[in-house]
Amino acid sequence: MSTISRRIVLLSSAALAGAAFLGPADARDLKITIGYQTVVEPSKVPQADGAYESATKATIDWRKFDSGADVIAAIASGSVDIGYVGSSPLAAAASRELPIQTIFVVGLIGESEALVARNGAGIEKAADLAGKKVAVPFVSTTHYSLLAALKHEGVDPKWVDILNLRPPEIAAAWARGDIDAAYVWDPALGQIKTTGKVDSSQVAAWGAPTFDAWIVRTDFAERNPEAVRDFVKVTGAAYAEFLAKPDAWSVTSPQAAKIATITGAKLEDVPQLLRGYVFPTLEEQASDKFLGGGTVKAVEATSAFLKEQGKIDAVLPDYSEYVSSKYVSEALASN
Template sequence: MRLRQALAAAALLGLTVAAGPARAETATIAYQTVVEPSKVPQARGEYEKATGAKIDWRKFDSGAEVVAAIASGAVDIGYLGSSPLAAAASRELPVETFYIAGLIGESEALVVRNGAGIRGPQDLIGKKVAVPFVSTTHYSLLAALKHWGIDPRKVEILNLRPPEIAAAWARGDIDAAYVWDPALGKIKETGTVLTTSAEVARWGAPTFDAWIVRKDFAKKHPAIVEGFTRVTGKAYADYLKDPAAWGAKSPEAAEIARITGARQDEVPALLRGYEFPTLAGQASASFLGGGAAGGTAKAIAETSAFLKEQGKIDRVLPDYAPYVTPVFVEKAAAGH
C-alpha cells in the first residue's frame, strides 16, 4: 500500500504523461466516495445507457491518485478536488475541467480526537494531524493554519488516505484529521469539529470538486463526454428540484450509501454539505465560461498561487483557461 502511495505521489510530482491507446466505445472513469447526486445514475447504470460505452468504474481514495492515473493514461475521466486539479494544471497535464460537481461546505471538516487535549487552534501545535496530501482538505488545512497564524512546520502533518485515517484514528495514533466521508462520519463519533471547509471558504480559501477528462479522449470521443455530462446534470437537477425526496429512507440515499460506504441515514445531511451548480449555470462566467476571467479558471489560478506559496508546486501558469471547457455542458444543456 505504501508503495502504491509512493508511486502515485511520484506520478503527481513528475507527471510523466502517456498518450494511451484509443479505446472506442470504452471509458475508464475514476470516482471517489464523495456523497453527491451522480452516484445515483452510477448505481443504476444510466451512464452506460446514455453514452453507449462500456464503462470501467475505478474507485480512488484521493485526488492525487486520480491525477496519477490520468497522467499515466490509465483513466480517461476523473473526479477530483480543486487542489489536485490546480497541481495537475500547473504541471500542464493535458486535461480539461468539464463539470463542476459541487462547492465544498461542511462535507469536509477538521476533527480533533476527544482526549487529545485540543481545545482550540493553537493546541494543534506539536500534534499529529492526518490529511490526504494534495487534496482539497490538505489545501483547506493549510489555509486554516495560515488564518490562525500557525506555522505548519510546528504541526506534525501526516499524509494518510481516508481509509488509513479512519484506522489510525481508531488506534489512537493521530490527534486530528481533515477529511471527507465516509471517514469523516467515523471520526466524528469520537471527535469534535474544529472547523469546516464552509468556514475556511469564508476566510478566503474556497474549494470545489470537479470532473476532468483527458483532452485526447475528449477529442476522440466527444459523444461519450457529452452523454456523461447530460446524465450528471440530470442527477443534480433531480436532487435540486426536491432535496426532501432524497431522504434517509429513499432509494436515492440507499444507492448513494452503497456506492460511497457512507451511512444511509447520514446521506441527506452530507448532500446539504455541498452547493450544487445547475447544468444551465455551469457554462456561465461564474463557473466554466468566461475564459481566463471565468470563475473556475480564476479559482484554479488562486489555488495554484497558494500551493506555490506553501511550496507544494514549483510554478504558476499565466493562464488556466486551457484547462477549463464549457463545451460539454453547453451541448448537454442544449440536448435537454
C-alpha cells in the same frame, strides 16, 4: 505523496500523444474508465443505475480511488479517462501542464469535509494544532483547507506533525489512537467524528474556497466528444433532480440507499452530507460563475496558494485551457 511525479506526467504526455493518432472510437466498442471517489453527491445514483452506460452506449470500468492525487496519477499514466478530483489536486495537475480539462464542477465544499479533533486531545481551534499529529491526504482539498486554516491562525505548518494518510488509513490510525486530529471526508469522516469534535470553521470565508470537479483527459475528449457530452448530461440531470426536490432524497429514499451503497457512508448520514455541498445547475456550470470563467480564476488562486506553501514549483500565466464549458453547453443544447 505531497507532489505529483514529474516523471509520471512526462511519461503520460508521451502516451497521450501516441493515443492522439487513433481515430474516432466506434460508440458500440467504446470503453471508458472512470475514476470515482466515495464522496456523497447525486451522480452516485446514475452510477448505481447504469445510466452512464445507457447514455454513452459504452462499457464503463468504474474504479474507486481514495484521493484526488491518486486519480490524477492514474489519469497521468493513461489508465483513467474521466476522473473525480478536488480543486487542490486539479490545480496541482494543471500547474504541471497535465493534458486535462475540467468538464463539470461538482459543487462548492461545505460541511461535507471537516477537521475533527480527538476528544481529550486539547484541540479547541486550529491554533491548538501546533505540536499535534494531524492526518490528511496530501494534495487534496482537505490538505489545502488545513494549510489555509493554519495560515489564518498564524500557525507555521512546520510546527504541526502533518501525516499523509488516505481516508481508510486515517480511520484506522484514529481507531488505534495514533493521531490527534484529521481533516477528511466521508465515510472516514463519519467514523472518526463519533469520538471527536468537529471544527466548524468556515475556511471559504477566509478566502480559500474549495470545490470538487470531474475532469477528462484531453486526448480522450477530442476523440470521444459525444461520450463526454453525454457523461455531463447524465451528471447534470442527477443534480437537477436533487436540486428540484432535495427533501425527497431522505434517509428512506432509494437515492440515499444507492449513494450509501456506492460510497460506504452511513445511510442515516446521506441527506445531511448532500446538504454539505452547494451544487450548481447545468446553466450555472456554463456561466461566468463557473466553467465560463470563475473556475479558471479559482484554479489560478488555488495554484498561487499551493506555490506559496511550496507544494508546486510554479504558477502558469493562464489556466483557461484546463477548464472547458463546451460539454455543459452541448449538454444543455441537447436537452
